[in-house]
Amino acid sequence: MATSPENGVKKGAWSKEEDQILIHYMGNHDLETWKTVSEQAGLNRCGKSCRLRWTNYLRPGIKRGEFSADEEATIISLQREHGNKWSRIAAHLPGRTDNDIKNFWNTRLKKKLLRRVINPTTHKPIPDFNLLNFADQAQLLSVSDNPNLEVALANNANELIKNQVKVLQNMLQIINPNPLQYFQGNLDLYELIQLNGFFDRTATDLALNPLQPQSMIAGFSNESPVLLNQQQPYTSNSLPFFDGETIPGPVLDDNIIHSDNICNSDYCLPSLVSAAPESSTVKQMESFYVSTEAPEQYSVFDALENPVDIDEACGSFWKDNFGFPADG
DNA sequence: AAATCTAGCAACCGCCATTGC
């Protein structure tokens, strides 16, 4: 069992013997401070740990087990009203602890709301996946049991992954302005990152203008470098993406070397040119990542390049695509 | 059958407020 290095007090799960000692002590003494409880009861625990064990588990009247439908409705209603004020919410639910309610919210109720396409933060219907925070997006993906929803959300998830790749690129570039050496064992990943035009940015540029999610996408626009022979099929192995789906990509130009220190004959680096809008990296990336089965009007890149009226779009996004109610 | 993944939950951590000296 773990102990705190500085004072040797025990940490981790409580044993039945410790529980009995604490219950016996609390039943026979008035509470002074939790520190004295620990000391006088002979528990090798810090006072804080004793308090938590008592208030969350051992004190009389604690209600355990499944939450009733009424309790569930109360929690949702109070969470909407007060936010994550668990102790305040617990005051309305006799026998339930703030910790229990917090766990119940985080592990059950949030998912339940997401399944109903309700944003657990705002308690309003979700008009567009992109308006959720990242954690809720991930959770919505994980709880989805609607195949149509999964297909559509995959497109948005591609977008999230691209953003994360950009963050990784930033980090690598700052660590080493010539990151090519990292990719000798994973050239598919190298090609994916190269497609984003990352290696043309200097460490100084990145330090002064770190990429943010919005600017990352904006960075894909006209001045971004693109591959010369982008219409041809991808030469290396297709990149596996969601659930084994493979996505065709443009060929890499074998004849033009971008960097002089690494050149595998099968994976030489392409040269880069500025693109016209119609052949921009945005369009290229769109065809690269977004499933052709996806409704074209909801391409994430279209949305970014052509700002839409959010109110108008919100009202129809789910309804048009999945038959979900958009307004309650 | 073994390995891996996932959900649920108990407990800890860090921050802030309160209290007492």
Place this chain on the structure above:
DNA sequence: CGCAATGGCGGTTGCTAGATT
């Protein structure tokens, strides 16, 4: 008033049992 001790709270971690591969 300042400081230390303590308590309260919300966020996070890590363990475990059950499910899945």
